[in-house]
Amino acid sequence: MADIMKILVVLVALMAIAFIAYWFLAPHKESTANAQVGQKGQAATVVVKGGYSPQTVVLKKGMPGKVNFQLKDSTACLSHVVFDDLGVDKDLTKKPQTTVQIPTDKAGEYDFACGMNMFHGKVVVK
Template sequence: MDVTKIIILVVAIALIGFILWWFFGKHDEAIGKASVNQGTQEANIVVNGGYSPSTIVLKQGVPAKVNFDMQDSTACLSHVVFEQLGVNKDLTKQKITTINIPTDKKGTYNFACGMDMFHGKIEVK
């Protein structure tokens, strides 16, 4: 086996390792909390190559709004879908899109991009 084949083999193994880590590895998850003002809680999620933070914690029983700040023009991230709530919002129509989240009972509301590649969740505690 010559040097070129060895280099190609090493690069291929490294690339496969990176792909496995990217899709299946445990990554740190950013968790945000809502701020409460005048009886309403509000949280912000930046949409830029994913969702940051990807998890928001809300207080049960306090009306809540989650603002999606669109900073990425990727087609996949142009929509946010809350399947459990029946919400499918186009984030490209305005810089910040607000979605009301029900907080009458504890639970988790998962959301994803329009292609279901990027995910996040809202936890009502």
């Protein structure tokens, strides 16, 4: 009986370690971030510098959502962000931060890219 308890304790400890590793390492590797949820909705920030960081942002379904793009790159390449599916093409050079409203009425994925379709990112609604 005591041995079973020991095994259980070890298993629980291993699961806790795996859970922590998942939270801290997996999102980092895949460069995924969840939107910050506030009283008026949710917002995610994407830094535009030699690409998109994070590359994937996750919004919750059914809550007003937006993604704020912060341009920190001076190349013409990344000066526009294009959401083909949403008909959005924004010039990021006008303001330090440019907001794109994301429809969250249904689950889905919205790909975005630079004006020349070289760098890619994704907004996931789930």
